Every structure is written in structure tokens, then in C-alpha cells.
Amino acid sequence: MLQLFSSIYKEILIIIRDKAGIAILFLMPMVLIFVMTLIQDSTFRKLDEARLEILFLDYDQDSLGMAIKQGLQGSGFFELATTYENKFLDQELIHQLLNKGKFQIGIIIPNGATNTIRNKAELIVSQAFDSNDSTNINEVKAQDDATIILYFDPAIKNSFKQSVKNSLQNFTFAIEAKITFDYLAEEFSDILSSPNNIYFDPKGSIRFEELYATDEHTEIIPNSVQHNVPAWAVFAMFFILIPLTGNIIKERDNGTAMRLEIMPSSYLVVLIAKALVYIFVCFIQFCLMLLVGMVFLPMFGLPVLELGPNKMALFIMVISTAIAATSYAILLGTIASTHEQAASFGSVSVIVLAALGGIWVPVFIMPGFMQAISIVSPLNWGLEGFYNIFLRGGGIKSILPFVGLLIGFSIISVFIAYQFRRFRKV
Amino acid sequence: MTKESLIKIEKLFKTYKGDDEPALKNISFTIPGNEIFGLLGPNGAGKTTTLNILCGYYKKDSGTVQINGYSLDKNLKEIKKIIGVVPQDIALYETLTARENLRFIGNMCGMRGKKLNNRINECLELLSLDKSSYRLVKTYSGGMKRRLNLIAGLLHEPKILFLDEPTVGIDVQSRTVILEYLKELNKKGTTIIYTSHYLEEAEQLCSSIAIIDYGTILIEGNLQSLIKSKSEYSDLETIFLQLTGRKLRDN
Ligand SMILES: Nc1ncnc2c1ncn2[C@@H]1O[C@H](COP(=O)(O)OP(=O)(O)OP(=O)(O)O)[C@@H](O)[C@H]1O
Ligand SMILES: [Mg+2]
Numbered sequence: 001m002l003q004l005f006s007s008i009y010k011e012i013l014i015i016i017r018d019k020a021g022i023a024i025l026f027l028m029p030m031v032l033i034f035v036m037t038l039i040q041d042s043t044f045r046k047l048d049e050a051r052l053e054i055l056f057l058d059y060d061q062d063s064l065g066m067a068i069k070q071g072l073q074g075s076g077f078f079e080l081a082t083t084y085e086n087k088f089l090d091q092e093l094i095h096q097l098l099n100k101g102k103f104q105i106g107i108i109i110p111n112g113a114t115n116t117i118r119n120k121a122e123l124i125v126s127q128a129f130d131s132n133d134s135t136n137i138n139e140v141k142a143q144d145d146a147t148i149i150l151y152f153d154p155a156i157k158n159s160f161k162q163s164v165k166n167s168l169q170n171f172t173f174a175i176e177a178k179i180t181f182d183y184l185a186e187e188f189s190d191i192l193s194s195p196n197n198i199y200f201d202p203k204g205s206i207r208f209e210e211l212y213a214t215d216e217h218t219e220i221i222p223n224s225v226q227h228n229v230p231a232w233a234v235f236a237m238f239f240i241l242i243p244l245t246g247n248i249i250k251e252r253d254n255g256t257a258m259r260l261e262i263m264p265s266s267y268l269v270v271l272i273a274k275a276l277v278y279i280f281v282c283f284i285q286f287c288l289m290l291l292v293g294m295v296f297l298p299m300f301g302l303p304v305l306e307l308g309p310n311k312m313a314l315f316i317m318v319i320s321t322a323i324a325a326t327s328y329a330i331l332l333g334t335i336a337s338t339h340e341q342a343a344s345f346g347s348v349s350v351i352v353l354a355a356l357g358g359i360w361v362p363v364f365i366m367p368g369f370m371q372a373i374s375i376v377s378p379l380n381w382g383l384e385g386f387y388n389i390f391l392r393g394g395g396i397k398s399i400l401p402f403v404g405l406l407i408g409f410s411i412i413s414v415f416i417a418y419q420f421r422r423f424r425k426v
Numbered sequence: 427m428t429k430e431s432l433i434k435i436e437k438l439f440k441t442y443k444g445d446d447e448p449a450l451k452n453i454s455f456t457i458p459g460n461e462i463f464g465l466l467g468p469n470g471a472g473k474t475t476t477l478n479i480l481c482g483y484y485k486k487d488s489g490t491v492q493i494n495g496y497s498l499d500k501n502l503k504e505i506k507k508i509i510g511v512v513p514q515d516i517a518l519y520e521t522l523t524a525r526e527n528l529r530f531i532g533n534m535c536g537m538r539g540k541k542l543n544n545r546i547n548e549c550l551e552l553l554s555l556d557k558s559s560y561r562l563v564k565t566y567s568g569g570m571k572r573r574l575n576l577i578a579g580l581l582h583e584p585k586i587l588f589l590d591e592p593t594v595g596i597d598v599q600s601r602t603v604i605l606e607y608l609k610e611l612n613k614k615g616t617t618i619i620y621t622s623h624y625l626e627e628a629e630q631l632c633s634s635i636a637i638i639d640y641g642t643i644l645i646e647g648n649l650q651s652l653i654k655s656k657s658e659y660s661d662l663e664t665i666f667l668q669l670t671g672r673k674l675r676d677n
Pocket of ligand 2: 474
């Protein structure tokens with residue numbers, strides 16, 4: 001015990017005397033998480049929240065045109081432009097503007113579109129009530145259907161195009177239904193000779209409720225903070241290998257490791273002390289990064305990081321990840337012959353494992369075979385565990401598989417390091 | 427075990443991995459208790475290799491080593507308790523103070539509290555480091571580091587002390603302090619095994635010596651009787667040169 005405590009005290013002294021090392025350990029990860037989240041947040045918003053400008057030319061100036069205009073504006077995703085640089089739009093100008101890539105979408109509602117709907121509705125209704133009328137409905141349809149012109153930038157995403165088309169179709173159907181319904185209501189009130197008080201609800205009677213599949217009845221909305229803080233926290237924890245391999249290799253090079261090995265006490269005690277101290281350092285790192293997510297990022301207009309309901313699960317997950325990061329560093333520090341070797345191989349390997357593990361780009365965006373490979377990355381196990389806690393509200397049970405993988409990885413790393421030491425003994 | 431053979435080495439062989447030539451070829455010698463024993467030889471002769479095997483840091487290929495009656499193969503743990511090692515290269519934590527270094531090393535040897543503190547103060551004073559003991563080791567001069575390196579190896583008052591070139595690269599003042607201290611230590615009963623290139627120094631200090639070259643012992647025994655037996659030579663340096671030749675060893 002004396003040996004363990006003394007070794008821990010020694011490691012702490014060494015860490016706090018190394019100012020540059022402290023900056024790497026604590027400041028860099030905070031800066032990293034801060035910058036990465038801000039960058040990712042802006043792209044995230046561009047995709048998600050930025051309003052798209054649509055060129056809107058309404059020749060109809062009647063119910064249909066109005067309904068589409070209101071519908072698009074009301075959705076919150078689109079901004080309608082009816083002029084460009086103080087010039088009124090026409091079909092030619094719309095074509096040019098899209099062609100130059102200044103806009104992605106243009107919509108032209110033809111003159112008399114609403115009237116076409118009215119005529120058709122009137123015909124259908126009158127046919128239904130007057131069996132003598134022999135006009136063929138299909139003929140009317142073929143001749144008089146109105147055509148809304150949609151201009152798309154060829155570069156636009158297909159899914160986006162589809163959603164614009166769907167919205168327009170919805171607005172049109174609603175208007176058609178309302179107009180037809182109005183004619184019907186009129187006929188009925190004529191027949192029943194009572195005032196028309198039938199009411200048409202254009203919104204329909206089916207509502208949609210959006211839910212996220214989280215556990216324990218919590219509902220944490222995924223956003224860039226919820227994604228990025230755990231992702232970069234895991235990444236930063238693995239970067240502990242830079243100072244820790246440095247520490248191990250320095251001790252070997254300056255002969256203090258030899259001194260310790262010659263002593264009656266086991267060198268293992270020194271190594272355990274090292275690991276404990278660096279696991280604690282990882283823990284502090286993580287807390288600081290949570291602080292960034294909960295306090296600093298919101299100052300820049302980002303959402304506050306939600307920790308999820310299960311703090312114990314979070315603690316276990318942090319410690320498991322820290323143990324894995326520390327063990328990996330011990331392995332590299334043991335095998336590498338110089339610190340340059342350990343640091344360059346170590347950082348490249350962590351960056352590759354991070355990329356594989358979905359730290360840079362979420363796993364679900366990756367191509368299929370990469371998704372399959374991603375599960376070999378310990379950073380992926382760490383990240384998935386944190387996602388379970390942060391996004392899906394999971395408890396201890398939900399993280400156990402990842403904890404198991406991380407601890408297994410740690411045991412294997414330390415075992416290889418131990419074997420390698422024996423093998424290298426002169 | 428008799429006083430005559432505190433350390434007994436027989437037929438020691440060692441070849442480093444990847445080397446063609448063995449570093450030690452059939453080394454045998456005995457070191458009586460209470461001696462200051464000098465293991466002398468040119469660069470690359472095998473001095474450090476021998477010491478590192480004796481303290482259990484390197485593996486030997488074959489041969490037997492007995493220290494204080496314990497076998498190196500079977501009772502390394504017991505041996506570790508009674509030996510102290512001062513390595514050839516400074517082995518200290520640069521960003522700790524002298525005191526922090528010594529307290530850590532003392533704790534690792536199982537010493538603690540007031541007893542450890544007193545021992546640290548005593549050693550620092552004897553080697554004139556007491557005034558600078560709260561400074562970081564990286565601010566020390568070469569001589570100060572050497573002296574501290576020495577203290578670190580003998581803080582726990584080992585029965586047997588291995589010193590690998592403890593006086594290399596330091597001024598006369600530091601050297602004198604160290605040598606006086608070692609003599610004092612030996613008087614109190616510590617057996618000292620010491621390697622060096624400085625033959626005059628060895629002649630002053632040692633009661634017995636062995637000369638090693640190319641991994642073999644050339645001569646071994648009580649220093650005075652050796653000099654007497656080779657009456658044509660007057661001092662150790664002449665004997666040394668006679669035995670090892672004038673060829674450079676660096677390649
Ligand atoms: N770790 C090692 N790996 C391979 N060869 C080694 C190693 N250490 C020493 N040697 C070789 O073994 C031989 C003996 O080296 P050793 O260090 O024991 O000599 P030495 O007598 O201590 O020399 P010096 O006075 O220069 O310290 C030399 O030829 C050296 O090159
Ligand atoms: Mg040597």
C-alpha cells in the first residue's frame with residue numbers, strides 16, 4: 001500500500017510539474033470539443049434548419065395559389081421569393097436563375113388553375129345530382145387540367161425534390177377537396193332547403209406525433225451537442241497515449257524503471273499507480289468536456305448538453321473508456337522504442353480508429369462494408385455506449401456489452417504488454 | 427557461506443540477443459565480505475553486464491551466482507532485499523526535487539515516516555546536498571546528480587552495494603566526497619563492488635580487484651599481493667596495460 005500511494009503521489013507530482021503536458025491533457029480536449037462541435041453544428045443546421053429560398057410565380061392569384069404560398073411559408077423550411085433584384089419574376093427569369101445555381105427550386109402556378117379545379121368540381125357534382133348530363137368526366141379532365149411547373153436545380157438532392165413535390169401535392173389535394181366539398185354542400189342545402197352549415201376541415205382528422213425511440217420515457221432530442229460532446233470526449237481520452245507513453249518511455253530511458261525493477265517491490269505496483277492516475281486524468285478530462293457542453297457551448301447559442309437520466313451508467317461508461325485508453329497507451333509505451341514512435345503511431349492509429357468508429361462521420365452515413373468494420377474500433381464501443389446514455393436514455397444494462405468489450409480490450413492490451421516486456425528482457 | 431565468499435560467481439556466460447560475440451565468457455570470481463572490490467576493465471569489457479546480472483536485472487545464459495548464500499536463480503527476492511545498486515547512468519526523476527526522489531525511493535524500499543526522513547537528512551548532509559535538497563533535480567549540476575544518484579542506491583542501507591562507475595564525469599571535489607563516503611560506509615560493514623576506469627582511484631580504494639577484458643577475467647585477487655607478485659611492475663596501471671594491451675576498444 002505504501003508503495004502504491006507513494007507511486008501515485010510521484011505520478012501526480014510529475015504531471016502537475018509539466019505545464020505543457022497539462023495543456024495537452026486538459027486544455028486541448030476542451031478546445032477540440034469546442035471547435036468541433038461549433039463546426040459540426042453549423043453544417044448540421046445548414047442541412048436541417050436553414051430555410052431554402054424558392055422562386056414563386058403565382059399567375060393564378062386565387063385559392064390554389066394562396067394555399068400553396070401559405071402552406072410553404074408556414075412549414076418553416078422555405079422562404080418564398082416573388083421578385084429578384086426588384087424585377088418581377090417570369091418563366092424565363094426563373095429558368096435563368098436556376099440555371100446559374102442562384103436558386104434550387106422554382107414554382108409556377110398557371111393562370112386559372114383554381115378555376116380549372118372549380119369547373120371540374122362543379123361538373124362532377126352536377127353530374128352526380130343530374131343524371132341527364134352526359135358529358136364525359138374524363139374528357140373534361142384531359143382538356144382542362146392545370147399544370148403547375150416545378151423547376152429544379154439539377155444538383156438538388158432527390159429526397160429534397162421529393163419532399164417539395166409531396167408538399168405541393170398535399171396543398172393541391174386539400175384545395176380540390178375543399179372546392180368539391182363546397183359545391184356538394186351547396187347542392188345539399190338546395191335539396192334540403194336548409195342553411196349550409198356543413199363544415200370542411202382542411203387539416204383532416206389524423207394528426208402526427210413525433211417521438212424519439214429513447215428508454216425510460218425520456219426524450220432527448222438529438223442535436224450536434226449530444227452527438228459531438230461524447231464523440232470527441234472519447235477521442236480525447238484515447239489521446240492520453242501521448243503523455244502516458246512519454247511517461248513510460250522516459251522512465252525506461254532514464255534508468256528509473258531499472259532502479260525500480262531492481263528493488264524488492266514489484267514494478268507492477270508502479271504501473272498500476274500510473275494507470276490509476278491516468279484513468280483519473282481521463283475522468284477529469286471527461287468532466288471538463290461535459291462542462292464545455294453544458295456551460296460554454298450554450299453561450300454560443302448551442303443547445304445545452306443533456307446527460308440522460310442514469311448518472312451511474314455514465315460514470316461506469318467513462319471509467320471503462322478511460323481504462324481502455326490507458327491500457328492502449330501502456331501497450332504502445334511498452335512496445336515502442338522511442339516516444340516519437342509511440343506518439344506518431346499512436347496518434348495516427350487513434351485517428352484511424354476514430355474515423356472507423358464514427359467519431360468524425362456517424363457510422364450510419366458510412367457505406368455498408370465500412371459500417372461492418374466500424375465495430376472493431378474501441379472508440380466505437382465507447383461512443384455507442386455514450387449514445388445509449390445520452391440519446392437513448394439507456395441505463396446500466398444497455399451499456400454492459402460495450403463495457404465488456406472495452407474491459408476485454410484493456411485486458412488483452414495489458415497482457416500483450418506484459419508478454420512483450422518479458423520477451424524483451426535482456 | 428564464509429566471510430571469504432559473500433559473492434560467488436561461477437562460469438558465467440552471457441550473449442546479448444543479436445550479438446555474435448558473447449559479452450561474458452566463462453566468468454568466475456569470488457568477493458569476500460566487507461571488501462571494496464574493484465571490477466576494472468576497458469570500455470565494453472563487460473563490467474556493466476556483470477553487475478546487471480548480479481542484481482537480477484539482466485538474464486544470464488548459464489553459470490551460477492551465489493550472493494550471501496542465496497542462489498540468484500531461486501532467491502532473487504531475498505537478494506534484492508540486501509543489495510543496493512547505483513547505475514552507471516543517472517537514474518532520477520528530473521522534475522522531482524532531491525527529497526521527493528529520495529522519499530519515493532525510500533518508500534519503494536519499504537521505509538517510511540521519521541526514520542526515512544532522518545536517513546534522507548543524514549545522507550544529504552554527508553554528500554553536501556542538504557542545502558539544495560528542495561530543488562528540482564533538473565537544476566542540478568552533473569556532480570550533484572552523481573551524488574544524489576549514489577544516495578538513491580544506498581538509502582536503504584544495503585549490505586552489499588553495487589556501484590557502476592560512480593565517479594565518472596565529475597570534479598575532484600565531488601569525487602573526493604564520494605570516495606570518502608564509500609570508505610566510511612565500508613568501515614561500517616558494507617561490502618562494495620565497484621567498477622571504474624580510474625586505476626589510481628581503484629588503487630586507493632579497493633582491497634581486492636578483478637581485471638576483465640573482452641568478457642573474460644584476466645586476473646583476480648588481493649590488490650597488494652597482486653602488485654607484489656608482479657614485482658616488475660610498480661602500480662596497477664602498468665599491470666592493467668600489460669594485461670589488456672594498448673588497442674582501442676571503441677570498435
Ligand atoms: N543491451 C545490449 N545489447 C547488446 N549488446 C550490449 C548491450 N549492452 C552491452 N552490450 C555489449 O556487451 C559488451 C559489454 O558491455 P558492457 O556495457 O558490459 O561494458 P562495460 O565494461 O560496462 O563498458 P563501459 O566501461 O564502456 O561502461 C560490449 O561489447 C557492448 O557493446
Ligand atoms: Mg559500463
